[in-house]
Amino acid sequence: MYLEKLILVNFQSHKYTEFNFEPGLNVIVGESDRGKTAVLRALRWLFYNEPKGTEFIRVGEKEARVTAYFSNGLILSRERSERKNRYVLMKPGEEPVVFEKFGQEVPPEIVEALRIHKVRLDKDWEVALNLGSQLEPPFLLFESGTRKAKAIGQFQGVHLLDYAAKSVSRDIRSIDEEIRYKNNEITALKEKLTEFTDLPELFAQLNNLKTRKFIAKDAFERLNTLNALWENLIQTKQKIRENQQILKTLATVSIEKYEKIEALYKHYQDLTRLKTTYQGIILKKEEAMEIVKLTTTMPEVQELHSDALNLYFKVKTLRQLLEKYQKSREQRKRLMFFIRELKPVEETNQEYQNLLPKYRLWQDLVKSQREWQKLLKHKNYYAGIIYKYRKIPEASQKVKELEEKLKRYEEFCHLLTTLQTIKHKKKEQEKVVEKITRQVVNLQNQYREELLKAGRCPTCNTPLDEATVRKIIFS
CATH class of the missing domain: 3.40.50.300 (P-loop containing nucleotide triphosphate hydrolases)
Structure with missing residues (x-):
């Protein structure tokens, strides 16, 4: 172009x-x-x-x-x-x-x-x-020797060797500095790790204390349950004493009297039904008397008009009511007799009804007493366990200390892993440095052979020997 x-x-x-x-x-x-x-x-x-x-x-x-x-x-x-x-x-x-x-x-x-x-x-x-x-002016003719050398060297690619040498030297210094820093870290970590030589033993103690802590926690929960049951037991005992006092008052009542009371109670229920029937009859009687009054006060015109029909029904009704009235009077007399006889039975039945819940409560209390005896045995057992683990608070403090040490141990284990990784990287970097060093030496040898082969300096065009070439390369 x-x-x-x-x-x-x-x-x-x-x-x-x-x-x-x-x-x-x-x-x-x-x-x-x-x-x-x-x-x-x-x-x-x-x-x-x-x-x-x-x-x-x-x-x-x-x-x-x-x-x-x-x-x-x-x-x-x-x-x-x-x-x-x-x-x-x-x-x-x-x-x-x-x-x-x-x-x-x-x-x-x-x-x-x-x-x-x-x-x-x-x-x-x-x-x-x-x-x-x-x-x-013409290119490079009036430039300084340094600029001429840089320009010619760049045209020939020598600047790449200079750049590579500087980069390698810089990388070597950086790696050496990092190695020194990591070595100091390794030394510091080793000194710190000496403080944790007893960690395996402490870790075993910590596991043992955790197990005991779990057992003690379960024991405390059971103890709280026992305390609640103990309070219920005290209340139950109080009720038992009250019911025993009631039962003492009932000790004079025999089975025969109890059966007699039951029979009288049934008879009382029958009389109650009869009393209800009697009250219904009285109501009907009152209704009949009201009808009688109404029939006597009817106007004469109406009485004459319906005399033949109503008189027949009135007579018939009055006869039926009279019969019922007489029967009711007899039943009333019998009922009044039975009522007078059954007043003591009613009082006894009332007392029986009052005592029946207390009797059932007494049975429940006897059952609760048996359960309380079992709980008392459990309480003695767990009291022994609690006495055995009475030093748990001190152990808990020790557990906290051990957990803190364990946490520090885990941190140092992590640091140790990091240290091993750093050592591995250090070995890899050393291999890279060794490889780059070999390359630099090879490039220096090639540059030396090229200079010796040319016989003259590319910058100042002066003759070159082995000593001058070595001085140029390693200066």
Whole structure:
């Protein structure tokens, strides 16, 4: 690829200038101050975005433009005004691409398309090898020996050896520092681990104490249950004493009397039913008497009208009521007799009904007494267990201390694992350092052979011998 055409529009002294180039050497000639150097500035502005600003715009004009046509069909245009600053890249068969707001650097897409850029020979030294400015001395001719050596060395790839050597030295120092730091850590950890030599024994004691703690906890729970049962037992005893007192008063009542009371109670229930029947008869009698009163007070007209019919029914009703009345009087007499006889039975039955719940309560108390005796045995058993583990609070404190030590032991185990990992990494780094050292030695030997083979220094062109080469390599 070569530059075929260059067009300058309003660039310095060029209002509109077009240059056509051929492959090979092209020469631009002309009188002084006619714009020859401006062509180089235009190319430098196009390729390297130098110079900055708008001072190169032709006087009286507002916009400058430089356009380059290349042999592969690529077209690059650079435009600048007070408000516009852009590149326009046109590739064959593609739409134009506009680049704006790119700052002081050339857009990477343009650098990639042109393959023209400055070469960095040192950290603060860049050289434009494709273009030279007016009055610029030949490349490297007037540079210092150090810069010449750096440039030639970079062209030959020697700077890679320097960079590799510096990187290896830096890595070696870093690894040595890390090794010293890790060794100090290992020593400190070993000193700290000596404080935990008795941890296995303490761990066994801790497990034993945990087992005892669990047993004691179960015993305490059972003791609380026993205390609750003990309080219930005390209340039950009190009730038993009260019921025993009641039972003493009932001791004089025999079974025969009890059976007699039951028979009288049944007879009393029968009499109660008869009494209810009698009360119903009395009500009917009162109703009949009311009917009789109503029949005697009826008006004469109504009495004459229904005399034949009503008189018959009244007589019949009165006879029936009279019979019922007589029977009721006899039943009433018998009932009154039985009621007078059954008053003591009613009182006895009432007393029986009152004593029956107390008798059942006495049976429950006897059952509770048996259970209490069993609980008392359990209480004595667990009291022995509690006495056996009376030193549990001290053990709990010791358990806490052991748990704290166990936690510290686990932390140190983790640190020990980390230490082993660090040792493993250290061995790997040592292998890498050894490998890099061998590579550096091989590269130094190759560099030494190349220098001896050349016979002269690439920088100052002085003759070289074995001692001088060794001094250059190891200095």
